[in-house]
Amino acid sequence: MPVLAERPLAEFPIGNITLQAHHQRLTGITVAARAWIHPDDLSRLVPGSISTLTDESGTPLAWTGEAPDPSQSVVAPGSFMIVQTWDLLRANESWVGSLSEDRIEGEVHANAVVEGTLQLGKGSRILPGVYLEGNVVIGENCKIGPNCYIRGNTSIGDKCHIGQSVEIKNSIILSRTNVGHLSYVGDSILGADANLGAGTITSNFRHDGGNHRTMVAGELVDTGRRKFGTIIGDRVHTGINTSIYPGRKLFAGTSTLPGAIVSRDVQ
Incomplete structure (x- = not known):
């Protein structure tokens, strides 16, 4: 994992x-x-x-x-x-999806839209043009926006930045990770202290609509998920315009070059 x-x-x-x-x-x-x-x-x-x-x-x-x-x-x-990494996504969907009460300790700009339950930590700011749809949990001292789209069920740790023209869907983002601009992260887990270069895109859906498979200990395993993006470890940096195939993993401390296409796990 x-x-x-x-x-x-x-x-x-x-x-x-x-x-x-x-x-x-x-x-x-x-x-x-x-x-x-x-x-x-x-x-x-x-x-x-x-x-x-x-x-x-x-x-x-x-x-x-x-x-x-x-x-x-x-x-x-x-x-x-x-048992497997993607079970963490299922647990996050279960918990965040069950939330029914807002807890807003940070600042939500008047020109942001919140449709769903929001838990926002101290010192965090939601900037103009942000659209939150569904249940979202955001930690402390985060900067969200401007002009990004976050939809449930997503959790974001402390000291993160989700920025301009970024879409996050049904994902877990650990603390001090940045997705600054022009990126899509869907049904994925991003580790701590990671940075996605501009234009990093995760694919999370097969053309045939079947379940995603991923390599585990040298064997291709059926995840049971029709929507599954990427698993990124701590301190991973992606180059601009990186494209990541569904179910691929980038292990801690790895990186990609600008324009990279990640069709296999990066270790």
């Missing part, structure tokens, strides 16, 4: 909250280390009747009491084990 090469899974942010912190918020419930629990599934735990949530294969995800109890279990349809 390129974005996990320098951080444990427990410290990866889902909606700008670490997975470990999500687990700790579930008081009285033990959660498997790699599990994501959809908020709606918690209502399936019924004291004295249902004590364990499992996935479709029967693997315990969360439970009350000292240990999972197969005799008092129920399948949690929105919950799952995080």
Whole structure:
């Protein structure tokens, strides 16, 4: 997992909250280390009747009491084990999509449009011409805009810049990463301290509409996703007008030249 090469899974942010912190918020419930629990599934735990949530294969995800109890279990349809990198996108979609209350601690310009739920951290500014559609989470001390389009369910970390004529869709962007101008990032994960050169474009849809496949440990794996862009590790820099095929990964510290076409993983 390129974005996990320098951080444990427990410290990866889902909606700008670490997975470990999500687990700790579930008081009285033990959660498997790699599990994501959809908020709606918690209502399936019924004291004295249902004590364990499992996935479709029967693997315990969360439970009350000292240990999972197969005799008092129920399948949690929105919950799952995080096994592959793209499962982080699914978890982010689950959490950000469930938000229903704004929390705006930064500044939203009068000429920006917000249609959906927005959580905006302290010191962050949303500049004129920005259009936010769907649920969006933005950290502290970010500069968003001018004239960019961000649509749900997207989370952006601290000290990021999303700028002129940039579109971000259903993505996770970690802290101190810049997508300054003329770029498209869809259904993707960008690591920390990355910089996308102007005109960097991620492709996220196959011409035949089929599921995307990507290389994992030398094998081509079906992601189960019809929309899947790129996974970019920490400190990656792309040259201007870089085009990235769906499902390709750029590992931490790598870079591309201007005009590059990324048809294979960059390591």
